[in-house]
Amino acid sequence: MTERIVALFARLMFARYLLASIAALSCDFIAFLALDHGGATPAVAAVGGYAVGLAIHWIISVRFVFSMAGGPSPVQRVGFVVSALLGMGVTMVMVSALSALGLAPAIAKLLSVPVSFLSVYAIRKYGVFASA
Template sequence: MDNGAITFANKLRGNVFLRYVVVSVGALATDVGVFLALLELGLFSMAASAIGYSVGILTHWFLSSRTVFQDRVSDKGTAARTQQKAMFLASALLGLLMTVAIVGTGAALGIDPRLAKIVAIVISFLLTYALRNMVIFRQAPSV
């Protein structure tokens, strides 16, 4: 590996936000891929947006709980882990509602659903990152 790649890997390892961005890009690729495929199949834009977002969220939980917040995820089988999953799902549902509303409003205004989806991606990303980093996977207080 060259020095640039090593430097990036070290920054990635130590930076929660940067890791979250990388994981989000993977989940977003899944979300948008499903969204565009469903649009091509003729599905209504709001439904395609909701389904794509839902598949992206499953991808996001899998990746972020193992690579972004792995040191803050509660142990498997505990009530705390169940609570984290429930809160992660709640944050995803909030993002989903925001995404569907933005895409639906865009469609009602005659805006291309792909453009509305881009706006929804940015707003949903910022909202869910804030909730997940500061609430769901917050650092345990040091004793």
């Protein structure tokens, strides 16, 4: 019975994380498109958009996804930023490379989303917020 409860909790956490990611990605993509249309290089637009999405994701994650008594610790804050930098790096490299191959920057950004999402989720779930 406890195994079922743990499995259910894990699915609910993933669902909350997915919703948080969708909200953050929406803000990320709006900022990305604004920067891209403003003349920024694809890499700069990718980093700028990711930074906006990161701020949104942090707020949602600590309040609704990884509930913790007393809030996040300093180590968790640093871990969140480090995992975000990894995701940002993945995004920047993929957007730059795919854009250089001739894909539209927006399409390149969309293709980078699942890779970045799954990488960062795993780091946060099993590392940063493992005790949550």
